[in-house]
Amino acid sequence: MVDVRMRVNGSIEKLDLEPRVSLLDALREHLGLTGTKKGCDQGACGACTVLVDGERISSCLALAVQYADRDITTIEGVEDPIQQSFVRHDGFQCGYCTSGQICSAIGMLAEHAAGAPSAVTGHLAAEQIDLTPEEIRERMSGNLCRCGAYNGIVAAIQESSR
Amino acid sequence: MKDFAYVSAQDVATAVRAIAEPGAKFLGGGTNLVDLMRQNIERPDTVIDITRLPLDRVEELPDGGVRIGALVRNSHLAAHRVIRTRYPMLAQAILTGASGQLRNMATVGGNVLQRTRCPYFADLAARCNKREPGAGCDAIGGFNRNAAIFGASDSCVATHPSDMCVALAALDATIELESVRGVRRLPLVGFHMLPGDSPQHETAIAADELITAIELPELPVAARSRYRKVRDRASYAFALVSVAAALEVRDGVITEARLALGGVAARPWRAHAAERALMGGPATEERFRLAADAELEGAVAQSQNAFKIELAGRAITATLRQLQVEGSAA
Amino acid sequence: MTYVGQPVDRLDGTAKVTGEARYSAEYPYPNMAYAALVHSTIARGRITRIDSATARKTPGVLAVITHENAPPMKPAPKMTPMDLSTLATGTTVNYLNTDEVHWNGQPIAVVVAETLEAAREAAHLVEVEYAEFPAVLDFAAEEGNATPQKNSLISEGGAKKGDPDAALAAAPFSLDLRYTTPGHNHNAIEPHSTTAFWDKDRLILHEGSQNIAWTQGHLAVRFDVPKENIRVISPFVGGAFGGKTMVWPGTVLTVLAAKVTGRPVRLMLTREGVNRTVGGRTPSIQRVAIGAEAGGSMTALIHTSITQNGKVGGGPEQVTSQTRHLYDAANLQVQQNLVELDTIANTVMRAPGESIGSFALEATVDELAYKLGMDPIELRARNEPARNPIDGKAFAHRMLLECYEVGAKEFGWGERSPEPGSMRDGKWLIGMGVASAYHPAWQFQANVTVRLSADGTVLVRCGFHEMGMGAATAQAQIAADALGVPLGAITVEYGDTALPTGPGAGGSGQTASIAASLITACEKLRRSVFSVARKTPGSPLRGRRFADVRAKDGGLYDGSRGESYQEILRRADRASIEAQVGSDTRLGEITGQVRFMSKFLMDRRRWVKAACGAQFCEVRVDSDTGEIRISRWLGVFDVGKVINAKTAASQLRGGIVMGIGMALAEETLVDPRNGRIMNAGLAEYHVPVHADIPSIDIRYLDDPDPTMPLGLLGIGEVGIVGVAGAIANAVYHATGKRVRDLPITLDKLL
Ligand SMILES: Cc1cc2nc3c(=O)[nH]c(=O)nc-3n(C[C@H](O)[C@H](O)[C@H](O)COP(=O)(O)OP(=O)(O)OC[C@H]3O[C@@H](n4cnc5c(N)ncnc54)[C@H](O)[C@@H]3O)c2cc1C
Ligand code: SF4
């Protein structure tokens, strides 16, 4: 067992964990923060996306111990107009991928604002990259939605990027 | 997943001392290791977290090269201005890999050492020589649509899945390794090994070595480069075939060419034959195709992946054409 | 009507965007234990040795349950039409009550431990040896052993009109083509999850389910307790698409594990576990043959199919269903055939049958259009039937050609130059394709109560299912209009067997089924409230006739005379008034079942009811690599009356997205050497990602079907139908290549 301290949604949490516990399971099973979802436990769906010091990661492939002393934000700690944009644009159906989509979108918008390019960026050296629907789709492709709510998600993100 | 001891190394000396113990493994971003541990393909006794090592910087070197710390995150490397402008194929290669989330976690060292995505390797119920030398290979005669077309053997037909490494191969990158015995440098081309009759030996790294850095040489042609990845869906999928290409053309004549392929072998495949065929020739579609053919002459298909040979030829030609017509990705 | 038809936001939207919505692995219980499954690695045989000693010694392990120590369970019930919950059997295997293995991946042990990590590690440490038996595993190789599907009450295997063979032979233009489609897995993003707790002989089960009543009925049989002892709670389901209709081994074994350990037990299947223990869509081999006159009239239409059943269960798929209804062929034959394999039982998946059957049919029709030199929409128009082609029954509603008309205009179909390969944009070959969508309309039994409280709020209760369709929102809209109250006054309770029994979420029939009962219940409620008001001294409604009274503005009014519900209940000193449709007593159940069956059979004798639509797509094919991108999509649908324009569009889009996956990438890879699924993960089984999906335009004609409640036809499945056909047709238009084997991966275009 390892003592792990981390800041989750603004409050300091102290946990006594086996090193093999993933950040995702630490959140869900130890802290009761079940808003972050498990869809594959293999990095392949994005449902488990959380923000660590503002960056989006897949918490299922993260060992919790590795994130000691970091600042974690889960959907329970998100307060962002994008959430209501998701509702307005019907950016979900079953809702199971939604926490991940929202956390991912917030992280993605920050990456874009910092000038990071994507695989569909025409000129990698460009100082400013337009956040076109094509850019949003590529940058959000790590978040699967089996319900197929992609159109609504892109619309919600576009609205909140304006 | 087996329970294990966790060590967080704060400096390189501690890390390399710790790895000398049997059953120890380094943990980078964990995107490959944790996945494989959960599937019981890897079962280390000790996990040495190296993400707090001070190897997370990208530095321009006095000789014009670039030194990339082994713990630099994939996303940070791709977004780095020096990489985007001077080595765009590398930025593009990284950006086509995995997802935004995973690239934020994955480290350069871990990316180099990620293991094959052969489905039989990942299933303990299957026979796999790479996992269990001598067991047999279920991919031969099984699902091998995404297997190698170069350098496969009777014991293993798997590919190395990294996109980043394909660009690194084209760029003649060097890998720096450190252990208690000292520091050594190896060219990335040749670092990953072909299976032969021992597919369990995947790279030239020794069990007690740490990747500390990757170095890129000063390489002006790299500024005019692209990476093209062909896959089964538009994003978030491994390559069927990928191409990293750089081209220098003067007065219609190719004066320098760099070409490497991904998804085709157990190593990022530096296409030397194609490069030779390009050099000194006209920058024409016909020449591009000839160069592709020169490389693919030695390609051998498995039962389901003959299409990859044709696809690779087309992808090489298309990427060179795009470079010639549209210019660099930068 | 003020709410029905409006694009109202989902009522559970906020819960879903804040992480508050709880799915079935997310209910906390003190003393929770975790389960993990051990799967067989052979397809057929017997377990000769199972050694769990090491597993048991793993710290934290509470129990390792195998066939050697599992308490007995009753076998799965035999199917009977008088108790539809008998249809819920996933497979007929009595898990852990037998040493037999029937498919590769069958659970053969369950480990229960204090932590998830310990359970999974111990599961890995269970050692098993088998005696293997010969097994039938290669679907393609079994083609010669297929046998015709017999007709049953719910599924007809074949039908024939005229002499199609002779007509085909005599036709001046004819095609006789073969198609294949692979197996698919639902792969809802929420893996099947169960939290089970036995309180003595009463079971509480949190289970993501499309049919809680079936789940309850099935488990009651397996664990030999009265149905009433089992409560299934399922308010949020993280996607299902058919995969959470039957009861699969994970559920049964979690309940068993909870019984053995006396602890609340949680099991979330691994993604691999989902693929190994939940059936998927059957693969198919299909033949479509069409004979036609030069003018386009079809003289012969033959559609046959072969699909697979597991030897341990699964049902036939109505692959040829749409072929009975779409074209007015003078001679017509459909026949479905089956083979049985030693694999997991197949199961229903979004538009079982039509989704893959329409691919073969619609691709052949397109090919015929080219052969005749005719526009494919025109060809369809020339073969549009006035009555149901196979048997001459009347259509309750049919506006397929109108869908094409609207679609062709909106999509710019006229700008298409029909020659394959003739449209290009740089390196991209552009293709446009169309196909018809068709899905039968179903209606099941639904028990509903509606309660009006003195504060003017309304509680609708019905044990239906919400997997993302927006079902509760639609019903709230219907109730709000029926009672003349604001939407905010309505609360809908669902997803719980403690509620009046609702319909299953399947066959796109849930909304219509509930709506029928809800409308009746609201009508009853208005009557009760009115009669209370009429009798209450001082009420402005005294002496009025019910026929003149309208429910509006939160009350009952005859013109301007009347008063609010709050006033009525206050004046009468009533806390609440409730109305009910259907009953959950034994007698009520039987009566309901009989009424349902007789209405179902009578309806079917009179009408053919269905939703339909026209799918328009544009693809771009990379001329170098054969990569296919969908660049535009328009679906125009005749789904009767649309209740919620927002969620309906989402559902139809969702079907199209899944259809795009089916057309371009999805394929369950079963190794024919050992029956093992080799892509049991989301990195390997490719569902569409954001970058695969363009903006999808959805239109509906919004014309009510006179035979359905509120005129609505189901929308959950029709959206996927025709998608693969439209894409295959567009790919042909772009490249000149006909791909008749799904998925259309780039290697097939090189
Ligand atoms: C769903 C999914 C999709 C993916 N798609 C792609 C793709 O399209 N293209 C692609 O290229 N990749 C893809 N990846 C793989 C991903 O890029 C790698 O997992 C990642 O780069 C590994 O980096 P890491 O730091 O997380 O490595 P880890 O998982 O931490 O480590 C991997 C291995 O390297 C060793 N190691 C790590 N760092 C060092 C070091 N400095 N010195 C010595 N040994 C070290 C570890 O011991 C371990 O054996 C995908 C992964 C997933 C899960
Ligand atoms: S191809 Fe290589 S990795 Fe795959 S099963 Fe064969 S030996 Fe194992």
Ligand code: FES
């Ligand atoms: S649960 Fe982490 S990516 Fe799927």
Ligand code: FES
């Ligand atoms: S809303 Fe269901 S998976 Fe996205």
